Amino acid sequence: xxxxxxxxxxxxxxxxxxxxxxxxxxxxxxxxxxxxxxxxxxxxxxxxxxxxxxxxxxxxxxxxxxxxxxxxxxxxxxxxxxxxxxxxxxxxxxxxxxxxxxxxxxxxxxxxxxxxxxxxxxxxxxxxxxxxxxxxxxxxxxxx
Amino acid sequence: xxxxxxxxxxxxxxxxxxxxxxxxxxxxxxxxxxxxxxxxxxxxxxxxxxxxxxxxxxxxxxxxxxxxxxxxxxxxxxxxxxxxxxxxxxxxxxxxxxxxxxxxxxxxxxxxxxxxxxxxxxxxxxxxxxxxxxxxxxxxxxxx
Amino acid sequence: xxxxxxxxxxxxxxxxxxxxxxxxxxxxxxxxxxxxxxxxxxxxxxxxxxxxxxxxxxxxxxxxxxxxxxxxxxxxxxxxxxxxxxxxxxxxxxxxxxxxxxxxxxxxxxxxxxxxxxxxxxxxxxxxxxxxxxxxxxxxxxxx
Amino acid sequence: xxxxxxxxxxxxxxxxxxxxxxxxxxxxxxxxxxxxxxxxxxxxxxxxxxxxxxxxxxxxxxxxxxxxxxxxxxxxxxxxxxxxxxxxxxxxxxxxxxxxxxxxxxxxxxxxxxxxxxxxxxxxxxxxxxxxxxxxxxxxxxxx
Numbered sequence: 001x002x003x004x005x006x007x008x009x010x011x012x013x014x015x016x017x018x019x020x021x022x023x024x025x026x027x028x029x030x031x032x033x034x035x036x037x038x039x040x041x042x043x044x045x046x047x048x049x050x051x052x053x054x055x056x057x058x059x060x061x062x063x064x065x066x067x068x069x070x071x072x073x074x075x076x077x078x079x080x081x082x083x084x085x086x087x088x089x090x091x092x093x094x095x096x097x098x099x100x101x102x103x104x105x106x107x108x109x110x111x112x113x114x115x116x117x118x119x120x121x122x123x124x125x126x127x128x129x130x131x132x133x134x135x136x137x138x139x140x141x142x143x144x
Numbered sequence: 145x146x147x148x149x150x151x152x153x154x155x156x157x158x159x160x161x162x163x164x165x166x167x168x169x170x171x172x173x174x175x176x177x178x179x180x181x182x183x184x185x186x187x188x189x190x191x192x193x194x195x196x197x198x199x200x201x202x203x204x205x206x207x208x209x210x211x212x213x214x215x216x217x218x219x220x221x222x223x224x225x226x227x228x229x230x231x232x233x234x235x236x237x238x239x240x241x242x243x244x245x246x247x248x249x250x251x252x253x254x255x256x257x258x259x260x261x262x263x264x265x266x267x268x269x270x271x272x273x274x275x276x277x278x279x280x281x282x283x284x285x286x287x288x
Numbered sequence: 289x290x291x292x293x294x295x296x297x298x299x300x301x302x303x304x305x306x307x308x309x310x311x312x313x314x315x316x317x318x319x320x321x322x323x324x325x326x327x328x329x330x331x332x333x334x335x336x337x338x339x340x341x342x343x344x345x346x347x348x349x350x351x352x353x354x355x356x357x358x359x360x361x362x363x364x365x366x367x368x369x370x371x372x373x374x375x376x377x378x379x380x381x382x383x384x385x386x387x388x389x390x391x392x393x394x395x396x397x398x399x400x401x402x403x404x405x406x407x408x409x410x411x412x413x414x415x416x417x418x419x420x421x422x423x424x425x426x427x428x429x430x431x432x
Numbered sequence: 433x434x435x436x437x438x439x440x441x442x443x444x445x446x447x448x449x450x451x452x453x454x455x456x457x458x459x460x461x462x463x464x465x466x467x468x469x470x471x472x473x474x475x476x477x478x479x480x481x482x483x484x485x486x487x488x489x490x491x492x493x494x495x496x497x498x499x500x501x502x503x504x505x506x507x508x509x510x511x512x513x514x515x516x517x518x519x520x521x522x523x524x525x526x527x528x529x530x531x532x533x534x535x536x537x538x539x540x541x542x543x544x545x546x547x548x549x550x551x552x553x554x555x556x557x558x559x560x561x562x563x564x565x566x567x568x569x570x571x572x573x574x575x576x
Contacts, residue, residue, distance in 0.1 A: 016471060016481070017170050017464045021163035021218050022407075027323075027349040027400075028161055031316035032449045039448060039507065049448070050507060060359075061315040066352045071410055074165050075471070075482060112315075119310075122359055160327060160337070161320045166551075171493040171544075172463035176305045179459075183304060183363065193304070194363060205459040208498045215492075215554055219327065219338060256459075263454075266503055305460055307453035309506050314449050362453050 006081035006097065008044060010037040014076045025072040030108055031064055034096050037080040038112070041094070045084075046134040055128060056119050062091070063113040070107040076100055078107065087132055090115045090124035150225040150241065152188060154181040158220045169216040174252055175208055178240050181224040182256070185238070189228075190278040199272060200263050206235070207257040214251040220244055222251065231276055234259045234268040294369035294385065296332060298325040302364045313360040318396055319352055322384050325368040326400070329382070333372075334422040343416060344407050350379070351401040358395040364388055366395070375420055378403045378412040438513035438529065440476060442469040446508045457504040462540055463496055466528050469512040470544070473526070477516075478566040487560060488551050494523070495545040502539040508532055510539065519564055522547045522556035 018029040042049045052059055072078065079099045086093040091113065098108040116127050162173040186193045196203055216222065223243045230237040235257065242252040260271050306317040330337045340347055360366065367387045374381040379401065386396040404415050450461040474481045484491055504510065511531045518525040523545065530540040548559050 015464060016164055016467055017172055019165035020160055021165070021167045022346050022348070023165045026161050027352055028316045028319035031319060032447060035315075035448055048507070058310050060310070060356070062356050064315055064352070064354045064356075068348070068350050068352075071348075075480070159320060160323055166490050166492070171467075171496055172460045175460035175463060176303060179304055192363070202454050204454070204500070204503075206500050208459055208496070208500075210496045212492070212494050212496075219336070304452055305458050308448055309451035309453070309455045311453045316449055 006083045006095075008037075008041045008082050010040040010080045010082065012036055012078050012080065014072055014074055014078065016074050019074050023073065025074075025076075027066070027068060030066045030068070030098070030110070031112075033078065033080055033098070034064070034066075034082075034094070034110065034112055037082040037096060038084075038094055041082050041084060046131050052116070052128075052131065053119065057116050057125060057128070058119045058122070059114045060117050060122070061112055062115050064110070065112070066108060066110040068108050070100070070105055072100070072107050077102065087127060089126055090117070092116075092127060150227045150239075152181075152185045152226050154184040154224045154226065156180055156222050156224065158216055158218055158222065160218050163218050167217065169218075169220075171210065171212060174210045174212070174242070174254070175256075177222065177224055177242070178208070178210075178226075178238070178254065178256055181226040181240060182228075182238055185226050185228060190275050196260070196272075196275065197263065201260050201269060201272070202263045202266070203258045204261050204266070205256055206259050208254070209256070210252060210254040212252050214244070214249055216244070216251050221246065231271060233270055234261070236260075236271060294371045294383075296325075296329045296370050298328040298368045298370065300324055300366050300368065302360055302362050302366065304362050307362050311361065313362075313364075315354070315356060318354045318356070318386070318398070319400075321366065321368060321386070322352070322354075322370075322382070322398065322400055325370040325384060326372075326382055329370050329372060334419050340404070340416070340419065341407065345404050345413060345416070346407045346410070347402045348405050348410070349400055350403050352398070353400070354396060354398040356396050358388075358393055360388070360395050365390065375415060377414050378405070380404075380415060438515045438527075440469075440473045440514050442472040442512045442514065444468055444510050444512065446504055446506050446510065448506050451506050455505065457506075457508075459498070459500060462498045462500070462530070462542070463544075465510065465512055465530070466496070466498075466514075466526070466542065466544055469514040469528060470516075470526055473514050473516060478563050484548070484560075484563065485551065489548050489557060489560070490551045490554070491546045492549050492554070493544055494547050496542070497544070498540060498542040500540050502532075502537055504532070504539050509534065519559060521558050522549070524548075524559060 012033050014025050018025050020026040039049050081097040084094050093113045095111045100107050156177050158169050162169050164170040183193050225241040228238050237257050239255045244251050300321050302313050306313050308314040369385040372382050381401050383399045388395050444465050446457050450457050452458040471481050513529040516526050525545050527543045532539050548557050
């Protein structure tokens with residue numbers, strides 16, 4: 001890390017509420033962290049998710065995939081490396097690698113797919129140009 | 145149980161995702177269960193929460209209180225006894241008693257306060273008459 | 289539906305707490321529902337997840353995949369069709385199809401992979417024979 | 433703010449997953465934020481919650497109370513002012529005031545009660561001396 005093309009990183013700490021009776025973070029928490037990383041990415045490179053929403057668009061999640069590579073415990077500090085790409089019409093995709101800096105291990109990876117839709121009708125709408133342009137710019141920028 | 149005036153009961157099972165690393169249900173899960181019980185109550189006595197929303201109203205939560213009286217574990221079946229009352233203008237209140245039928249213990253109780261507001265402006269709006277009337281009717285009905 | 293080999297179905301209702309500001313169920317909620325369906329499946333065919341835990345085992349989630357095929361709203365009743373298979377040593381896999389009976393649409397599908405581990409060391413342990421045997425039995429039983 | 437005796441503040445941003453179909457943060461999210469603030473407080477003044485757990489203790493939550501004073505939206509930055517006190521045997525209490533720095537409004541307040549218990553038996557155990565001593569020290573320190 002920084003892995004090739006991962007231009008952005010977001011940190012989270014595992015909340016106690018995110019653990020389960022196995023003593024580790026619950027599998028659904030990773031999707032929430034991925035979202036936190038996406039929001040942070042969009043804030044840095046594209047004026048923020050709220051800018052998308054102000055245009056009357058929503059970015060729906062159409063697919064999620066997580067590989068859990070190591071157990072994560074309460075209060076662990078995690079670094080989420082994120083990149084966005086694969087833009088096609090209304091669709092785009094984020095990739096994630098989750099690292100625990102304390103021991104340098106990769107504890108998860110995955111990807112999510114999204115589609116921009118009209119917030120009222122939920123019908124697909126082509127990604128706004130400014131967002132479509134912001135994403136390759138982000139990919140080319142030096143890692144944070 | 146049935147406790148005086150508790151005219152309705154809803155059952156939930158503790159989900160694994162609702163437990164935490166203490167091996168018991170997380171304290172925030174109780175507020176979600178209280179909500180499940182409220183929704184169920186409104187469905188039975190007042191045409192459902194969606195009917196409130198279709199009128200352009202929202203029922204905001206203005207106060208919550210939970211007493212945790214016993215630990216609750218994964219897969220425990222819980223019975224939530226609920227009653228509604230104390231209507232004043234835009235305000236109303238729900239009371240809850242949570243019982244674990246397997247051993248008959250009361251494992252929590254509490255109450256939540258709510259206000260009906262205009263869904264757009266979020267300004268208080270007097271409780272619709274049909275809802276204000278449904279609630280005493282519910283309180284007088286035999287326990288479910 | 290019932291789809292070939294989906295021997296079990298579990299119902300959930302979308303909780304208000306599971307919706308987000310897009311007005312639809314949040315993407316992470318699906319992983320919680322998949323877990324509810326797994327727990328229900330294991331209860332029916334294999335003595336329950338608690339039986340696994342009593343043996344000093346845990347079933348870790350090693351991979352999750354969800355495709356979101358249609359928006360799901362508050363109070364929607366969902367039927368989760370689930371099957372288990374692909375047993376190899378310590379590993380097994382669940383497949384899911386989520387249907388909304390009210391309109392017969394498939395609103396999601398996906399799969400999750402799991403590994404049985406020692407609850408203390410978190411090292412992989414071959415699936416107990418009774419569980420390995422329960423699963424093909426389930427697959428052969430008529431749909432519920 | 434800083435309010436009298438509130439010696440510590442923690443910041444959170446409202447996650448999209450924490451919003452609901454009312455377009456505002458769900459009432460149960462506040463209990464999770466209160467916990468984040470407690471964990472942060474204990475880390476600063478008392479060696480951290482994990483130190484309590486390493487002693488074979490757990491701090492159970494015995495009561496929670498939240499007043500919701502204003503709607504909170506996705507991506508809002510919140511400052512949680514927290515203080516701890518009212519130590520009696522195994523029991524202690526946290527108070528919270530939640531402020532939105534962007535407009536200086538107080539958007540919630542509340543308190544939670546806790547009891548230290550033996551992690552295995554869940555029986556009450558007097559608060560360890562180092563923790564009982566750390567808390568008044570914290571209360572006397574200048575606000576962060």
